[in-house]
Amino acid sequence: MVEDLETSLFLEYARRKMAFEYDNEEVGELAVKILSTLIERNEAIPDETLALILGISATEIRRVLHVMHKAGLVGLIRESTDQYRYEYKWFINKDFIRKFLIQHINDVAAKLMRRINTLSTTTLYICPTCFRSYTLDEVYEYDFRCPRDDTELVQADAPSEIAFLTSTVKNLRREETG
Ligand SMILES: [Zn+2]
Incomplete structure (x- = not known):
């Protein structure tokens, strides 16, 4: 096929x-x-x-x-x-597949938008080993170390991550209309 x-x-x-x-x-x-x-x-x-x-x-x-x-x-x-x-x-059929993909792209874009929102309103810390993110409250609670692997947590580079996510959303939207 x-x-x-x-x-x-x-x-x-x-x-x-x-x-x-x-x-x-x-x-x-x-x-x-x-x-x-x-x-x-x-x-x-x-x-x-x-x-x-x-x-x-x-x-x-x-x-x-x-x-x-x-x-x-x-x-x-x-x-x-x-x-x-x-x-x-x-x-x-083709129509069904197309509708499914558009819906899926919308879901992914919505998730990314929420992530962008979180990044721009709160300070997040990231574990460089497992890439989990933590809020400032959690960071104090865990004494600046990842509870899973004991790696020192670093502050997320919010501006560059927001830029990356924003361009990802833009590309998804283009895919959907294209
Ligand atoms: Zn970790």
């Missing part, structure tokens, strides 16, 4: 997210297999069909699909098969 940039970013994100959720690399690989299949088929299909295509039990596929759906990584639609019955089908 030839992947464009957005699709490969999306699949890589899904792989890492699912591997992290389950603390299992194989689940990450399975998630990519499921999503790639849905992209290739380019239509909504039920989990039984996915199970047949991939040769994996429907139970396992359904389990992974539900977690992915919660994380917004896969779409779910309900189709009526006749007057009384419904069938659930899963889908992924």
